[in-house]
Amino acid sequence: MKMTTLAMAVATTFLASTSAFAAQVYSGDGTTLSVGGYVDVGVGERGAIYSDPNFEVHQISPRLNVEGKKEIGNGVTVDAKGEWAINYLDGGNTSFTTRLGYMGVSHDQAGRLVVGTQWAPYYDVAGVADKPIAFANDFLYGTNFNQLGSARAEKMVSYRNTLRVSEDVAFNIGLGWQGETSDEKITPSSGNGLVTYTRSSADYDDRAQIAISTEFAGFGLGYVYNGGDVDNEKARSHVFAGKYGTYGNGLYIALVYGDNENFYNGLEESKQYEAVGAFGLDNGLNIILNYEAVEDDKNDKTQFSQSAIQLEYTVASGLVAFAGYQFDLGNDINKNEDDQYSVGARYFF
Incomplete structure (x- = not known):
C-alpha cells in the first residue's frame, strides 16, 4: 500500500456538464480514495424561476465530494460517495448541505446497484440538456425534486446495465x-397580477422509474417513466430525449420533452421543453444557445419560457470562465418578466 501525490485525474461522464476532476489521495490493495468538486462564483442578476433576480455576487452550484472504491474480487467493485453543496458566500448560514450519499456495487456483466441519495435514472434521460454552467434545466430542480427523483433522488435504490x-x-x-x-x-398561484405561494405538507407513496436509452454513431435516444402517488393522487412523468455529439467537443445538440400529471410545481397537467445547441472549438471556447419552457397544459398557460446565449472558455485545465445572458420570453401567470445574466468562473479541485 502507498499514499499517492495529489495528481489530478480527469474523469468524464455522460451526466457531467463539464469535465470533472478528482484528486486521488490514496491507492493500494485494490482500494482508492479521491477528493473532488468545484467552486464557482459569478457577478450579475441571477435568481430562481419564481423569485426576482438581484445584481450581486452569487454562486452557481459549488460542491465538495469524497469517493472511495474497492475491488473485492470476481470482477466486483464496491464504491461509496458523499457530496455536499458548499454555501461559502453567506457568512453565518449553513455551510454544507447533502447532495449525494450512497453505496454502490458494480460488475461489468451484472450491472450496477446503488442505494442512497443519488442521481436518478430519470436524470440519465432528462438531463442531456442540463449542460451549461450559468443557465440550464430549471424544471428538473422544481419543488421537492429530491422526493420526486427528477434529478438527485433521496433514499433511492437503483439498478443500471448496458448491453453493448x-x-x-x-x-x-x-x-x-x-x-x-x-x-x-x-x-x-397567480391572482391580481401577483404570484403567491401556498405551503402545505405532502405525502409521497412509493415511487418507481424506468429509463431506457440507446446510443449509436454519436446519437442518443431515451425515454423515462417516473410514477407514484402524492397525497393520494397519481404524480407521473413521461420524458423523451435525444442528443448528438459530445458537449464541449464540436457540435452538441440535445432535445427534451416531458408530459406530466401532478408532477411539476403542483400543476395538474403540464408539459416541459428544453433544447440546447453548443459548439466547442479547439481553442477551448464553447458557444451555447438553449431554450426552456413549462406549460400548464390543462389551463393553457405558460409558467415560464426563457432562452439564453452562453460562452464557456477553458482557461487552463480545471479552470473554466463563463458568461451568459438569459432572455425572459414571457409567461401567462402575471409574473414579472426579468432577463438575467452572469459572468464568472468555475475552479475544479
Whole structure:
C-alpha cells in the first residue's frame, strides 16, 4: 500500500456538464480514495424561476465530494460517495448541505446497484440538456425534486446495465425505487397580477422509474417513466430525449420533452421543453444557445419560457470562465418578466 501525490485525474461522464476532476489521495490493495468538486462564483442578476433576480455576487452550484472504491474480487467493485453543496458566500448560514450519499456495487456483466441519495435514472434521460454552467434545466430542480427523483433522488435504490452490441451501438436500462416519505409542498398561484405561494405538507407513496436509452454513431435516444402517488393522487412523468455529439467537443445538440400529471410545481397537467445547441472549438471556447419552457397544459398557460446565449472558455485545465445572458420570453401567470445574466468562473479541485 502507498499514499499517492495529489495528481489530478480527469474523469468524464455522460451526466457531467463539464469535465470533472478528482484528486486521488490514496491507492493500494485494490482500494482508492479521491477528493473532488468545484467552486464557482459569478457577478450579475441571477435568481430562481419564481423569485426576482438581484445584481450581486452569487454562486452557481459549488460542491465538495469524497469517493472511495474497492475491488473485492470476481470482477466486483464496491464504491461509496458523499457530496455536499458548499454555501461559502453567506457568512453565518449553513455551510454544507447533502447532495449525494450512497453505496454502490458494480460488475461489468451484472450491472450496477446503488442505494442512497443519488442521481436518478430519470436524470440519465432528462438531463442531456442540463449542460451549461450559468443557465440550464430549471424544471428538473422544481419543488421537492429530491422526493420526486427528477434529478438527485433521496433514499433511492437503483439498478443500471448496458448491453453493448458493437463499438458504436449500445442499449441502456435504468430502474429506480423510492419508499414512502413526506415533506413540505410549495404551490405557486397567480391572482391580481401577483404570484403567491401556498405551503402545505405532502405525502409521497412509493415511487418507481424506468429509463431506457440507446446510443449509436454519436446519437442518443431515451425515454423515462417516473410514477407514484402524492397525497393520494397519481404524480407521473413521461420524458423523451435525444442528443448528438459530445458537449464541449464540436457540435452538441440535445432535445427534451416531458408530459406530466401532478408532477411539476403542483400543476395538474403540464408539459416541459428544453433544447440546447453548443459548439466547442479547439481553442477551448464553447458557444451555447438553449431554450426552456413549462406549460400548464390543462389551463393553457405558460409558467415560464426563457432562452439564453452562453460562452464557456477553458482557461487552463480545471479552470473554466463563463458568461451568459438569459432572455425572459414571457409567461401567462402575471409574473414579472426579468432577463438575467452572469459572468464568472468555475475552479475544479
